[in-house]
Amino acid sequence: MxxxxxxxxxxxxxxxxxxxxxxxKPKHELKLTPVFxxxxxxxxxxxxxxELRGCIGLPYPVMPLGQAIEHAAKAAALEDPRFPPVxxxxxAKIDLEVTILTVPVPLLCEPAERPANITVGKHGLIVRGxxxxxxxxxxxxxxxxxxxxxxxxxxCTKAGLSGKCWTSKNVExxxxxxxxFSEKKGTV
Numbered sequence: 246m247x248x249x250x251x252x253x254x255x256x257x258x259x260x261x262x263x264x265x266x267x268x269x270k271p272k273h274e275l276k277l278t279p280v281f282x283x284x285x286x287x288x289x290x291x292x293x294x295x296e297l298r299g300c301i302g303l304p305y306p307v308m309p310l311g312q313a314i315e316h317a318a319k320a321a322a323l324e325d326p327r328f329p330p331v332x333x334x335x336x337a338k339i340d341l342e343v344t345i346l347t348v349p350v351p352l353l354c355e356p357a358e359r360p361a362n363i364t365v366g367k368h369g370l371i372v373r374g375x376x377x378x379x380x381x382x383x384x385x386x387x388x389x390x391x392x393x394x395x396x397x398x399x400x401c402t403k404a405g406l407s408g409k410c411w412t413s414k415n416v417e418x419x420x421x422x423x424x425x426f427s428e429k430k431g432t433v
Contacts, residue, residue, distance in 0.1 A: 289301065
């Protein structure tokens with residue numbers, strides 16, 4: 246777990262990467278704590294006026310957290326295929342959220358028991374099967390008021406699969422948790 250101060254650093258790091266990538270501002274060097282050297286999964290979510298503007302991340306711990314935050318912030322602004330790249334004049338209106346992830350673990354139960362083994366607001370989901378995968382962060386189900394079954398359905402849909410694909414033994418389901426830091430909500 247990151248401390249509140251480390252969460253504030255994570256937001257500042259993401260904001261700096263965003264300003265550098267989109268606004269071409271010089272990169273500011275921050276004095277990071279050792280937690281930023283550990284490999285961790287992370288997602289950076291951008292919103293503008295309460296609407297999603299980009300969300301990209303690394304679900305698995307493949308690079309040091311500090312580097313992963315910068316990578317995800319830049320990718321969320323410039324590479325999310327659902328949106329055009331963020332423009333320089335939008336930067337002041339963009340709110341950032343950084344979600345630090347635990348390592349995803351397989352949900353080991355029968356498909357019919359999956360909804361009962363998911364805690365909405367705590368777990369994020371990854372669905373993998375039939376050559377594709379989809380991920381939804383823990384806060385998504387809470388923001389939309391979904392129960393665990395609806396959360397499973399939407400994660401399947403995000404993967405490009407049928408909404409009930411999670412009922413098949415051929416579909417792998419993984420859970421993870423996320424520690425959320427946000428500019429907008431005052432959690433930094």
